[in-house]
Amino acid sequence: MSKLKRNLTAVLFLLGIAAGLVVAVTAFFSGSGNLRAEFGKLRRDFSYLPTFLSGAENALNQDLDEDHYFIQLYGGIQRLMGRRVVEDVEADYTVIKLKDGDLAFENLYGGPTDTQPYAQALAEFRDQLAEKDIPLLYVQAPQKVSQSGDELPEGVTDYGHDNTDRLLASLDELDVDTLDLRPVLEEAAQEPDAPRFYFRTDHHWTPEGGFVGYQAVTERLSEILGYEVDPAHTDPDSYTKITYEDSFLGSQGKRVGTLYTGVDSINLWKPNFETDFTYSVPLNAIERTGPFEESLLFPERVEEIDYFNGNPYTLYAGGDYNLARMTNHLNPDGPRVLLVRDSYSCILAPFLALDCSELITIDLRYFKENLMDYMDWLDPDMVVVMYCTSSTRLPELFQFFGADAKPEFRY
Numbered sequence: 001m002s003k004l005k006r007n008l009t010a011v012l013f014l015l016g017i018a019a020g021l022v023v024a025v026t027a028f029f030s031g032s033g034n035l036r037a038e039f040g041k042l043r044r045d046f047s048y049l050p051t052f053l054s055g056a057e058n059a060l061n062q063d064l065d066e067d068h069y070f071i072q073l074y075g076g077i078q079r080l081m082g083r084r085v086v087e088d089v090e091a092d093y094t095v096i097k098l099k100d101g102d103l104a105f106e107n108l109y110g111g112p113t114d115t116q117p118y119a120q121a122l123a124e125f126r127d128q129l130a131e132k133d134i135p136l137l138y139v140q141a142p143q144k145v146s147q148s149g150d151e152l153p154e155g156v157t158d159y160g161h162d163n164t165d166r167l168l169a170s171l172d173e174l175d176v177d178t179l180d181l182r183p184v185l186e187e188a189a190q191e192p193d194a195p196r197f198y199f200r201t202d203h204h205w206t207p208e209g210g211f212v213g214y215q216a217v218t219e220r221l222s223e224i225l226g227y228e229v230d231p232a233h234t235d236p237d238s239y240t241k242i243t244y245e246d247s248f249l250g251s252q253g254k255r256v257g258t259l260y261t262g263v264d265s266i267n268l269w270k271p272n273f274e275t276d277f278t279y280s281v282p283l284n285a286i287e288r289t290g291p292f293e294e295s296l297l298f299p300e301r302v303e304e305i306d307y308f309n310g311n312p313y314t315l316y317a318g319g320d321y322n323l324a325r326m327t328n329h330l331n332p333d334g335p336r337v338l339l340v341r342d343s344y345s346c347i348l349a350p351f352l353a354l355d356c357s358e359l360i361t362i363d364l365r366y367f368k369e370n371l372m373d374y375m376d377w378l379d380p381d382m383v384v385v386m387y388c389t390s391s392t393r394l395p396e397l398f399q400f401f402g403a404d405a406k407p408e409f410r411y
Contacts, residue, residue, distance in 0.1 A: 075257030084153040098151040103252035113163045113393040119170035125400040141344040142182045143389035144198040160389040199264045202250020210347030233354045242268040249307035276329040296350035317346040322366035326353040338380035344388040370402040
């Protein structure tokens with residue numbers, strides 16, 4: 001870094017600190033600050049001291065960055081300094097800049113995960129479903145960081161693919177049917193004029209990446225269940241794409257601001273063929289009926305740009321819900337599929353629903369019951385479990401028998 005650049009960075013940093021102090025002091029003495037509120041609680045009850053000490057830093061950070069100017073300035077300084085690793089107070093949210101400028105999350109203090117218990121849980125789930133003649137398919141969704149990891153900064157290690165490889169190897173030994181989408185996406189990315197399959201500032205795949213995943217998943221399901229897929233559903237030219245330019249600051253971008261690596265656009269895929277769905281999320285009081293782009297998509301999520309408070313990714317399926325049902329009124333003879341999911345399914349699920357009579361989705365981060373207790377009610381023809389690579393370290397996503405259940409594995 002040149003001397004001029006170092007001096008400029010130092011000046012900007014000092015100006016940022018000064019501006020932050022002005023904002024914090026102004027908020028404190030005006031009575032509107034979070035830190036002022038914490039001091040008030042302490043003044044009224046001195047036994048609040050331990051809580052005050054643990055929460056004062058967070059309250060001050062909220063005051064400093066009420067309008068996110070501090071994050072923006074901090075991210076801009078990191079960019080000027082050429083920093084590719086921006087550590088976060090929460091280790092899982094440390095932001096890494098890849099060689100192409102894309103962002104990723106990496107825990108610098110993490111390590112490999114023992115995935116054998118997760119494979120055993122999936123095998124036990126498969127066996128209990130088999131007693132009801134319901135097949136299970138485990139689908140491995142990808143992640144932004146490649147299997148080689150060549151795009152990572154020097155000294156940074158990603159364990160996602162290693163964890164996934166061990167999980168899939170264990171599932172193969174246990175004869176659990178699997179579909180690995182990682183090579184599917186990597187091969188598609190090599191095609192001429194391939195679109196972006198991952199957002200620059202977010203950890204999810206784009207609608208274009210999710211659509212490639214959908215093509216592979218529905219092909220496998222049609223082989224297992226013996227249904228025919230309408231060629232229009234899997235043809236990207238059967239959709240009109242509406243682009244919302246520079247509308248999206250993703251999960252990683254929110255940690256470092258727009259100055260660090262910019263923002264994303266997102267496409268709404270609108271079928272050019274007739275569709276009619278009812279989308280129901282009972283516990284969230286959601287029920288939407290109409291064509292694909294009005295029932296399964298949420299265009300209102302991209303009507304206004306709000307980088308730090310909005311989440312345009314939820315344009316697809318609305319977000320992560322404990323249990324949701326997508327009923328396809330134009331395909332009553334199609335299969336009923338239960339998709340056990342993480343957030344990567346937000347984009348894939350609406351497309352998959354095109355080929356089903358009903359697609360039911362369950363997210364075990366919010367659904368804490370024993371899934372087997374619901375099988376007779378849901379009556380699926382098949383169960384698909386689909387998790388992205390980074391989710392293979394999360395034990396809550398493999399609790400198919402309830403949060404407190406400890407099934408006796410036979411493997």
